[in-house]
Amino acid sequence: MTGHFLNLSDAGADAIAAMINDAIDRKAARAGWPKGKTDADVPLAGHTLGMIFEKNSTRTRASFEMAIKQLGGDSMFMASGQMQLGRGETIADTARVLSRYVDAIMIRTDDHAKIEELASYASVPVINGLTDLSHPCQIVADLLTLIEHGKALPGLEVAWLGDGNNVLNSIVEAAGLMKFNVRIGVPQGYDSDPAFIDAARANGAKITITRDAAEAVAGADVVVTDTWVSMGQDHAHNKIAAMMPYQVDERLMAGAKPNAKFLHCLPAHRGEEATDGVLDGPQSVIWDEAENRLHAQKSVLLWCFGLLG
Ligand code: CP
Ligand code: NVA
Numbered sequence: 001m002t003g004h005f006l007n008l009s010d011a012g013a014d015a016i017a018a019m020i021n022d023a024i025d026r027k028a029a030r031a032g033w034p035k036g037k038t039d040a041d042v043p044l045a046g047h048t049l050g051m052i053f054e055k056n057s058t059r060t061r062a063s064f065e066m067a068i069k070q071l072g073g074d075s076m077f078m079a080s081g082q083m084q085l086g087r088g089e090t091i092a093d094t095a096r097v098l099s100r101y102v103d104a105i106m107i108r109t110d111d112h113a114k115i116e117e118l119a120s121y122a123s124v125p126v127i128n129g130l131t132d133l134s135h136p137c138q139i140v141a142d143l144l145t146l147i148e149h150g151k152a153l154p155g156l157e158v159a160w161l162g163d164g165n166n167v168l169n170s171i172v173e174a175a176g177l178m179k180f181n182v183r184i185g186v187p188q189g190y191d192s193d194p195a196f197i198d199a200a201r202a203n204g205a206k207i208t209i210t211r212d213a214a215e216a217v218a219g220a221d222v223v224v225t226d227t228w229v230s231m232g233q234d235h236a237h238n239k240i241a242a243m244m245p246y247q248v249d250e251r252l253m254a255g256a257k258p259n260a261k262f263l264h265c266l267p268a269h270r271g272e273e274a275t276d277g278v279l280d281g282p283q284s285v286i287w288d289e290a291e292n293r294l295h296a297q298k299s300v301l302l303w304c305f306g307l308l309g
Helices: 013-029 059-070 091-098 112-121 136-148 166-178 194-202 213-217 237-246 286-304
Strands: 048-053 074-079 104-108 126-128 157-161 181-185 207-210 222-225 261-264
Touching: 013 136, 013 166, 013 286, 048 059, 048 091, 059 074, 059 104, 059 286, 091 112, 104 112, 112 126, 126 136, 126 286, 136 166, 136 261, 136 286, 157 166, 157 213, 166 181, 166 194, 181 213, 194 207, 207 213, 261 286
Parallel strands: 048 074, 048 104, 104 126, 157 181, 157 222, 181 207, 222 261
Antiparallel strands: none
């Protein structure tokens, strides 16, 4: 199906499973190749991805650039501050114009309503490279990483610690689609979006909220955290203080299953949401997770162009 990828539900469970399978196959097929070499079938030859960034990025920018390159296409990077968008041209007009130049648009922005508006005026697929509400591309990579590390998604117990943010919203959305459970350990006042929780529960996922970090991780298969201060937020002293009991350190990690994996979308704020001992420890799969952004992005692109699922 051709379409926008603003949230995981835009694709649905079958397409997400197809994305993960295709990513596994493509990753294996090019093992050991130079990273700039195109996949043998060059499925997106002649296609250009426009990428608008209203916020900083390392992984999302680099992985999308290399993803479209490996699929045989090209990318165009646009920092919003250097675009007319940054001095008042509307989202709608930007969407109409860019649709005449590029074959798909990826945008990283703040207000999710902006990406919805862009998608409604674009005549090419629009991809969510992170908004304040959600980060679906990250979660395709996370699910791929867990499967690679031997975890079956149905019934998996995933513990989230820290801030109830955009990454958590997409994990909760994925839980409903892929039938795993999420124990959310966040301090009072920093809960995630209830609409994602309600939808996941309606889809059969068990989503529990606790203020007790140890209870959240007890017997978990996966422990996940993210920065306590997302882009656009203040590094507020009272927020950091509220988050401290939810720091993932070796002691907390020891409460999960012995074969539990640790995920972090990165960038990490070492010594805040997670300690070096956990980030660099034996249960951490964060570098595979970061690499998998590339492989997952390729699947997202192929789905948007109707070549998958
Ligand atoms: N995880 C992630 O989206 O990283 P970047 O902010 O570097 O793109
Ligand atoms: N929650 C973080 C994720 C960064 C990839 C943020 O929005 O800044």
